[in-house]
Amino acid sequence: MLWTAHSPAAAQSVERGAALYAAHCSSCHSADQHGDGPAHRGVVGRRAGALKDFDYSPALSASRILWTRATLKAWLRDPEALIPGQGMDYQLDQARDREDVVAYLATLKRLPSPESAAR
Numbered sequence: 001m002l003w004t005a006h007s008p009a010a011a012q013s014v015e016r017g018a019a020l021y022a023a024h025c026s027s028c029h030s031a032d033q034h035g036d037g038p039a040h041r042g043v044v045g046r047r048a049g050a051l052k053d054f055d056y057s058p059a060l061s062a063s064r065i066l067w068t069r070a071t072l073k074a075w076l077r078d079p080e081a082l083i084p085g086q087g088m089d090y091q092l093d094q095a096r097d098r099e100d101v102v103a104y105l106a107t108l109k110r111l112p113s114p115e116s117a118a119r
């Protein structure tokens with residue numbers, strides 16, 4: 001459960017996740033700015049649809065789902081299955097890709113820290 005930067009396997013997962021994020025998610029998302037999708041910094045541990053200045057679908061806002069590694073993986077596997085009526089038309093088919101992207105998302109800590117942002 002606890003991710004530690006000192007484990008080589010975890011570091012590899014984060015690195016791979018960052019590359020996948022750049023390839024698959026960054027057209028709509030970034031850490032700190034909204035695009036078609038909401039900004040991701042601090043997403044692990046916050047409620048779905050929690051950012052006041054992003055225009056979420058009513059379904060996502062009403063879901064009250066807490067974003068954990070498990071719920072994020074379920075979301076990336078099939079957003080519509082997790083939250084019917086949601087507005088993200090994208091999914092990741094490979095379990096390892098979901099694992100690594102979520103490992104990367106978990107590094108986007110809420111408090112701005114140049115170190116965790118750079119990883």
Ligand code: HEC
Binds near residue numbers: 027047085087088
């Ligand atoms: C085509 C644009 C698009 C792509 C590509 C995309 N998303 Fe999204 N994402 C959205 C939209 C739009 C929403 C808001 C959905 C809603 O309001 O129902 C969203 C919502 C989310 C949320 C919920 C955030 C919150 O604040 O509740 C997460 C987490 C997320 N996306 C992760 C990802 C990840 C990780 C990827 C890459 C694997 C990705 N998305 C790719 C458009 C996209």
